[in-house]
Each structure stands twice: as C-alpha cells, then as structure tokens.
Amino acid sequence: MGLTDADRGRAQEIIARYPHPKSALLPLLHLAQDRDGWVTPDAMVEIAALLDLTPALVLGVCSFYSMLKREPVGRLVVSVCTNVSCMVNGGSDLFEELRARYAADPDVLVEEVECIAHCDRAPAFQINYDFHGPADADGAAGVIGQYQRGDLVARTISGTSPAAVP
Amino acid sequence: MADADGAHETRIVTEFLRARPDDSWTMEAARTHNRAYQSLEQAFAMGRPAIVEAVTASVLRGKGGAGFGTGQKWSFLPKDSFPRYLCVNGDEGEPCTFKDHMLIERDPHQLLEGIIISAYAVETELAFVYVRGEFALGAERIGQAIRDAYAQGYLGKNILGSGFNLDVVLHRGAGCYIAGDETGLLSSLEGERAMPRIKPPFPAAQGVYAAPTIVNNVETISTVPHIVRRGADWYNSMGGGKSTGTRIFSVSGHVERPGNYEVELHNTTFRDLIFGLAGGVRDGRSVKFFVPGGASSPWLVPEHLDAPLDMDYVQGELKSMLGSGAVMVFDETTDPLLIAWRLAKFFAHESCGKCTPCREGSGWIEKVLYRMSHGQGRPEDLDLLLSFGNNIVPGLNAPFAQTTICALGPSTMSPVVSLDRWFRDEITERMRRDEERRDTLDVVPA
Ligand SMILES: Cc1cc2nc3c(=O)[nH]c(=O)nc-3n(C[C@H](O)[C@H](O)[C@H](O)COP(=O)(O)O)c2cc1C
Numbered sequence: 068m069g070l071t072d073a074d075r076g077r078a079q080e081i082i083a084r085y086p087h088p089k090s091a092l093l094p095l096l097h098l099a100q101d102r103d104g105w106v107t108p109d110a111m112v113e114i115a116a117l118l119d120l121t122p123a124l125v126l127g128v129c130s131f132y133s134m135l136k137r138e139p140v141g142r143l144v145v146s147v148c149t150n151v152s153c154m155v156n157g158g159s160d161l162f163e164e165l166r167a168r169y170a171a172d173p174d175v176l177v178e179e180v181e182c183i184a185h186c187d188r189a190p191a192f193q194i195n196y197d198f199h200g201p202a203d204a205d206g207a208a209g210v211i212g213q214y215q216r217g218d219l220v221a222r223t224i225s226g227t228s229p230a231a232v233p
Numbered sequence: 234m235a236d237a238d239g240a241h242e243t244r245i246v247t248e249f250l251r252a253r254p255d256d257s258w259t260m261e262a263a264r265t266h267n268r269a270y271q272s273l274e275q276a277f278a279m280g281r282p283a284i285v286e287a288v289t290a291s292v293l294r295g296k297g298g299a300g301f302g303t304g305q306k307w308s309f310l311p312k313d314s315f316p317r318y319l320c321v322n323g324d325e326g327e328p329c330t331f332k333d334h335m336l337i338e339r340d341p342h343q344l345l346e347g348i349i350i351s352a353y354a355v356e357t358e359l360a361f362v363y364v365r366g367e368f369a370l371g372a373e374r375i376g377q378a379i380r381d382a383y384a385q386g387y388l389g390k391n392i393l394g395s396g397f398n399l400d401v402v403l404h405r406g407a408g409c410y411i412a413g414d415e416t417g418l419l420s421s422l423e424g425e426r427a428m429p430r431i432k433p434p435f436p437a438a439q440g441v442y443a444a445p446t447i448v449n450n451v452e453t454i455s456t457v458p459h460i461v462r463r464g465a466d467w468y469n470s471m472g473g474g475k476s477t478g479t480r481i482f483s484v485s486g487h488v489e490r491p492g493n494y495e496v497e498l499h500n501t502t503f504r505d506l507i508f509g510l511a512g513g514v515r516d517g518r519s520v521k522f523f524v525p526g527g528a529s530s531p532w533l534v535p536e537h538l539d540a541p542l543d544m545d546y547v548q549g550e551l552k553s554m555l556g557s558g559a560v561m562v563f564d565e566t567t568d569p570l571l572i573a574w575r576l577a578k579f580f581a582h583e584s585c586g587k588c589t590p591c592r593e594g595s596g597w598i599e600k601v602l603y604r605m606s607h608g609q610g611r612p613e614d615l616d617l618l619l620s621f622g623n624n625i626v627p628g629l630n631a632p633f634a635q636t637t638i639c640a641l642g643p644s645t646m647s648p649v650v651s652l653d654r655w656f657r658d659e660i661t662e663r664m665r666r667d668e669e670r671r672d673t674l675d676v677v678p679a
Contacts (some may be wrong), residue, residue, distance in 0.1 A: 084402045086316075086359070087442055092424030093407050097366075118424075131426040131585075132407035134366045146367070150328045151528075151575050152485035152561055181410065181579050182328040183367055186485035186561075187492045196369035226369030226405075 070113050074102065078117055088118050092128055096135050100225040101232045105136040133180070134225065141174040143214055144224045145207070147192040150182035156201065158190035164204035165192075175211060196226030240501070240509020243471060243479050246455045247495045250339035258374045260381040263342035270342070270387050272462040276350045277395040279461070284354040288457065290465035292477045297322055297413075297450030298527065298557045300544045303457075307355050309437035310445045317445040319352045319360040320422065320436075321454050323375075324406055324413035326365060327527035328579055329559040332481040332493050333451040337364060337371035340455065341378035347454035349387060349399055350461055355447050358398045363418050366406040376403050410583035414639045415448040417585070428587045429639035452481060473499035476543040480555070484511040486562040487518065496542065504538040507562055518564035522655060526556025528576045529644035531631055532569075532651035552631040569656050570606035570663075573648035577602045580645040590625040591642030597621050598645055609671075610664040615653060622646040 070078070077098065082091040095117065099110035106129055108122075115122040129135045136144075147153075147162040162179050169175040183198075185191035191200035192207060197219075199210050213219040222228055249257055249267040256262040263269035276284055289304025310317060321344070325333040336344060344362075352360045362379075364372045379401050382388045390398045404422055411417040412427035419441045421427035440446020456478065460468050469477045476498035485491040489512030496506060503525065507513065514520055522532045531553040533540075540546060544555050563572060581599040586592045598621060605614050619629065626633040626643045629650060633643035652660060 084400075087423065089424035090404075090422055093405065093421065096407065097405060128424065128426055132366070132409050134406075134408035149575070150579060151524075151572050152329050152491070154571075154575055155486060155563065155567060180367075181582060182326070182330075184325050184331040184334050184365075186329045186331055186483065186559075189485060189491070193367065196367055198370070222369055226366065226372070228369075228373060231373075 074098070075117075078114075082117070089120065092118060092120070092125065093132070096125075096129055096132075097225040097227065100135060101223040101227045104142070104224060105139050136224065140176040140224060141172070142224075143175045143194055143211065143221060144196075145169070145175060145177045145192060145194050145211060146180040146183065146196075147177065147207075148181070148183045148185070148190065149179050152186035153182075153190040156189035157203065161190045161192065161202070161204055161207060165207055168204065168208060169211075174215070195222040195224055197222060240496075240505035242495050242510065243497045244495050245459050245479050246336060246340070246343065246452060247481060247493065249343065250335070254339075257339050258341055258378070260342065260378070260385065263340070267342075268462070270346050270349075270382075270385075272346065272458045273349060273387065273393055273395075276353060276461050277393065277397065281354050281356065284350065284461060287460055287465045288354070291460045291468040292465075292475055293453065293456060293460060293468065294475070294544065295450055296452035296456070296480055296558065298327065298529070300555070303449060303453055306437060306449070307351075307447060309435065310355060310447070311438060314445050315356070316359065317355060317357040318441050318447070319348065319355060319357050320415075320418060320441060320446060320448045321348060321360065321362045321451060322413065322415065322418055322448055323362060323364040323368070323371070323451045324410075324418060325368075325451075325557075326410035326413045326583075327529065327557040327559060328576065329483060329485050329524070329561045330527055330557040331483045331485075332558060334365070334368045334371050335481075335493055336451050336455050337368065338374050341375040342382070343455050343458065344375065344451060345378055345382050345387070345401065347457040348401060349392065350457050351447070351449065351454055352399050353395075353397050357447075358400065360399065360401045361404050361422060361441070362401060363404050363406060363412070363422060365412075366408050372403060372405050379403060409585075410579075411585045411639070411641060414641065417639065418448060419446065426585065428585045429641075431638050471497045471500075472543075474543055475545055476541075480542070480558050482506055482542070482558045482560050484560045484562065486523075487514050487564040487567070488562050489513055489515050499541050499543045501542045502539050503533070503542065503560070506542065506560060507538065511562070514562065514564050516564075518566065521563050521565045521567050522569060522651070523563065524559070524561040525551075526554045527559040528579060529640065529647055530554045530556045531647045532655065534655050548632060554632070568606065569652060570602065570610075570660065573652050574599065574602035574606040576648045577645065580641065584641060584645075588637035588639075588642060591637045591645065594621050594625045594642065595645045598649060602648075605660070605664065608667050610667050612661055612664040612668060614664060615649075615657065615660055618649045619653060622649055
C-alpha cells in the first residue's frame with residue numbers, strides 16, 4: 068500500500084524528533100502497522116526509502132521485535148502471559164484453552180507471551196495491549212466478545228488508540 | 234497502613250497515585266492536589282552542582298536492577314562533552330516486576346518533573362523516555378503529560394525563565410526484554426535490533442549516537458524531585474547502610490494480596506513484605522521458596538524470610554540480589570523444576586543471540602530443564618546443567634562472573650544454581666525415580 072500524503076507528513080514529523088533519522092525506525096514500523104494491521108513488505112520498502120536504509124536492514128530490525136507482525140494476524144491479538152506468577156495462577160491453561168477456542172477464527176490471534184508486568188492480576192492477558200485479568204477462559208472469551216461486538220473499542224495491534232491513528 | 238505485624242508502607246513515589254486513584258495522572262490533579270513541578274524553581278535556584286551533590290549524598294541507588302549510585306553515575310559524564318542525552322528506562326521486562334508501568338501510567342507528572350531536574354543537572358537538552366511497547370496505556374498517559382507540560386511551559390525553551398531548554402521524546406519499544414539492558418536500550422533507540430554493546434565505553438562516556446548518555450530507571454528518576462525538595466538527610470533518614478530511602482517491591486505468586494508495596498529499605502524484612510503487606514501465602518499454605526529480585530536473582534528459602542531488604546546484605550550474605558524488586562512467592566505445592574524450566578524458557582526466548590555462551594547455553598538449559606520437569610530427566614542432569622553453566626558463569630559463584638556482553642547470560646544460571654543450592658537431594662531422588670519408571674515402560678512418552 069502506498070503512503071498517503073498524510074502518512075508522509077506524519078513520518079516527517081516523527082523523523083524530525085530525533086537527532087538521527089534512523090531512530091524513527093521503530094515508530095515508523097508502528098505507524099505502518101497501525102495503518103495496515105501488520106507490517107507489509109511494501110511498508111518496509113517505503114520506510115527504508117524514507118530513512119535512507121536498505122529494506123533488508125528494516126526487515127532485520129522488524130523481525131527482532133515480537134509486537135511487529137510480518138503477516139496478517141486479524142483484528143485482535145490476545146496475548147496471554149504464561150511466565151511464572153501467571154503460570155502458578157492458571158496462565159498456561161488459559162493460553163491453551165483460548166488458543167484452541169480461537170484456532171479457526173481468522174480475526175483473533177491468541178499468542179503466548181512473556182511477563183507483561185501485571186502479575187498482581189494473574190493470570191494476566193492483553194487484548195491489543197489493553198490489560199485484562201485475572202480471568203478463566205470463559206471470562207476472557209467474554210471480554211474478547213465485547214471487543215468483537217464493539218462494546219469495547221480495540222486499540223490497533225500496535226496498541227495505538229484508534230483516535231490517534233490518522 | 235500499619236499491619237498487625239508492624240509491617241507498613243512508606244509511600245514516597247507512590248503517595249500521590251495511591252491518594253488519587255481516579256485522576257492522579259492528569260495535569261490538573263497533579264498540580265492542584267500534589268506539588269507537581271513545584272520543585273523545578275527550587276532546582277534551578279540550587280544550580281547543577283548542588284543537585285548532583287544532593288543526589289549523591291542521598292545514596293540514591295538505581296532501582297532498575299543493578300543498584301548503582303545515581304549521583305556517581307552522573308559524575309562519570311566527561312566534562313565539556315556535548316551534546317549529552319538522558320534516557321529513562323521504562324522497558325520493565327524483568328519477569329514479575331510491575332512497578333514502573335504503574336509510575337508511568339498513574340504519576341507521569343512526577344516522572345516528568347524528575348526528568349526535567351535530572352536533565353538540568355546533567356546538562357542535556359534532549360531526554361528520551363523509552364516505554365515498553367506493550368504498555369499502551371502508559372505511552373498514552375506519558376505522551377499526554379508531555380504535551381501538557383509543553384503547554385504549561387515546563388518543557389521547551391527557557392523553562393520557567395531559567396534559560397534551560399529541554400525536549401522530551403517518548404519512544405515506544407516493540408516487544409523484547411533485552412531492550413531493558415541499558416546498552417540494548419541505546420541500540421533500540423538508534424533504530425537497531427536491541428543488542429547490548431560491550432562496556433567500556435560505558436554509556437556515560439559513549440551512549441546514544443556515541444554521545445555521553447545517562448540511563449536511569451523510571452523509579453529512580455521519579456525519586457529525584459523528592460530528594461531535591463526534602464534533601465539528602467531526609468532521604469537517608471529512611472533505611473540504613475547503603476540501602477537508604479524506599480523501594481517499590483512487586484509481590485506476586487501464591488500470596489493473598491499481590492501488589493506493589495513501597496517500603497523502607499534495610500528496616501523492612503522479606504517477612505514484613507510477604508506476610509505483613511501481601512497477606513501471606515494463600516490457603517494457609519507455607520512458603521517453599523521465593524525469588525527476591527526478579528527472574529535474574531538466585532532464589533531464597535524460608536530461613537531467609539527475616540533477612541532485611543538491604544541490597545548489600547542480600548548480595549553479600551545471601552548470594553542473591555534485590556534486583557528489580559520483584560518478589561515471587563511459591564508455596565509448598567510448587568514444583569521448583571517447573572518454575573526453573575519456565576524461567577529458563579524466558580531467557581532462551583529473550584537471548585538476543587549476540588554472545589555464543591548465552592545464545593547456545595540458554596537453549597540447552599531450557600531443553601534439559603524441560604525434560605527434567607516433564608518426567609524425562611536423568612539423575613546426572615543437574616550436574617550437566619552446572620557444567621553448561623560453568624561456561625557461561627565461570628566458577629558459578631554469585632555475584633556472577635560474565636563471559637557475555639550483558640547480564641542476561643549469567644542470569645540464565647540463577648534458576649539452576651538455586652535448584653542446586655536448595656533442592657539437590659529432592660531433584661536427584663526424583664530423577665532416579667523417573668528413570669526407574671521409564672525403564673518399566675515399553676514406549677518412551679513423547
Ligand atoms: C537483560 C537486562 C534487562 C534489564 N531490564 C531493565 C528494565 O527493564 N528496566 C530497567 O530500568 N533496567 C533494566 N536493566 C538494568 C539496566 O541495564 C540499567 O542498569 C538501568 O536501567 C539503570 O538505571 P538505574 O541505575 O536507575 O537503575 C536490565 C539489565 C539487563 C542486563
């Protein structure tokens with residue numbers, strides 16, 4: 068997908084914040100993901116051109132960070148923590164059950180994540196980086212349903228508030 | 234807040250966010266109901282050397298994990314070398330640490346005030362706040378706080394007529410633990426993979442863009458305005474030895490009331506924290522072991538419950554560390570092998586791959602711990618793990634020696650060393666039984 072003029076303006080604004088343009092790489096990857104729902108190969112090429120980098124370098128950085136998705140993942144990313152405090156409070160079961168439940172739903176990606184710093188709400192999970200928990204699988208599915216119906220407004224899969232996406 | 238046992242919180246950086254749970258993050262509330270930005274004038278009047286002196290005299294030590302003296306770190310900046318930068322570390326990835334995102338989300342103005350004073354003290358005009366990518370709300374709140382601070386003249390040119398200029402840039406991470414290491418953070422901020430860099434040169438000499446850079450944790454920086462306002466003597470009146478003031482401890486696991494508790498260092502014990510404040514172990518059970526300072530710290534057992542929350546005591550006497558302040562409590566039903574395996578899996582997943590001992594070692598440790606915790610272990614496995622470990626941490630004595638660029642490599646050994654220290658007999662016996670049981674099976678389970 069080509070960059071719109073608005074995207075370019077926004078990109079220039081981001082680049083201008085930093086003493087060196089390359090620092091804008093992560094913010095621009097987030098921006099692309101906000102726009103397209105994942106980081107497309109075209110977006111990486113565009114970002115490379117904006118920052119005067121090679122597309123290979125952009126891919127190399129992109130592939131290092133777990134929030135940046137290099138294939139379409141649907142509208143909702145459910146990140147379930149299974150690190151130790153969540154594990155001893157049912158996090159692993161929550162992950163397995165949710166994964167099975169949404170295995171055939173192209174709109175919901177259930178992923179296992181490392182500690183997301185909400186151990187006081189174990190087992191904790193995020194939906195597009197909004198925090199939830201503690202919950203069992205039925206409880207979590209209830210929350211996912213609220214986002215699917217639009218009762219709760221989902222952030223982008225980069226965690227940006229939709230109001231902040233141009 | 235005193236508990237029956239006498240355990241109590243001493244709220245400094247958490248005072249306001251606890252007092253106003255519904256709006257503590259707004260400029261309006263922070264200014265009307267707290268003293269937000271009021272120590273700026275005082276700081277500008279004191280001047281740079283006096284601020285650095287106060288911070289140094291307060292024995293303020295980094296609250297991100299390493300416990301390094303903040304004033305001392307600031308003093309390492311080479312004179313007359315500009316530009317310089319300040320980077321605030323809000324990556325908070327150490328398992329079971331959940332204090333920094335609370336400070337970012339619920340008291341961003343306290344953090345900003347700390348940033349302005351610290352930036353002024355170390356003479357930089359550009360500060361970065363690196364916020365872990367997953368903290369969407371935190372990024373939103375600190376982003377808004379930054380915009381509001383510009384609007385009120387607390388940021389930008391000639392702040393409050395002081396002649397001091399400061400820009401603050403919010404930089405969101407994108408998911409990786411290693412960006413929390415200070416040099417990994419610098420790489421990430423420069424648009425690279427978040428791979429740590431060899432030290433020296435330390436960031437204070439050559440950090441982001443090869444310029445002198447101070448990296449400090451969110452809680453450390455949030456403490457600075459309080460020290461400026463109330464003085465080093467006040468800070469040192471809490472705690473003792475070289476563990477003065479307070480720290481926030483994130484208590485989780487099998488406790489009745491998991492949460493963040495800000496307590497005086499040195500004069501508080503693990504028992505106060507776990508039993509007095511967090512309500513003790515659930516369902517009338519008892520503590521089997523606890524992890525005192527994040528996944529990277531070696532584990533402790535019930536005989537250590539009365540030890541003080543003193544950084545030097547825990548390191549010197551208990552061969553562990555207070556690290557990031559994450560206290561994980563596990564009851565007697567917990568399988569220590571399963572906990573060790575899950576932590577090993579974390580380290581293997583998060584190893585950036587730059588140093589061979591860590592990249593290879595973390596994966597092998599995870600594999601062996603997996604089989605040990607899933608009925609496939611062998612009696613000699615614990616020694617096998619220790620032999621891997623000796624290649625990552627020669628000598629295996631805490632504090633760990635390093636064969637890797639950052640501390641992630643050595644940290645992989647904390648769970649293993651802990652198993653060996655506290656559960657060797659239990660594990661060896663179990664591995665023997667598992668092996669016997671397997672010998673009676675026709676098919677080896679997958
Ligand atoms: C693997 C690794 C991860 C780390 N993660 C964090 C982190 O998430 N937050 C943090 O403040 N410090 C973290 N640190 C410690 C930093 O390297 C650094 O010591 C700290 O940010 C300095 O700030 P302080 O002196 O105020 O504590 C980490 C260190 C290592 C080796």
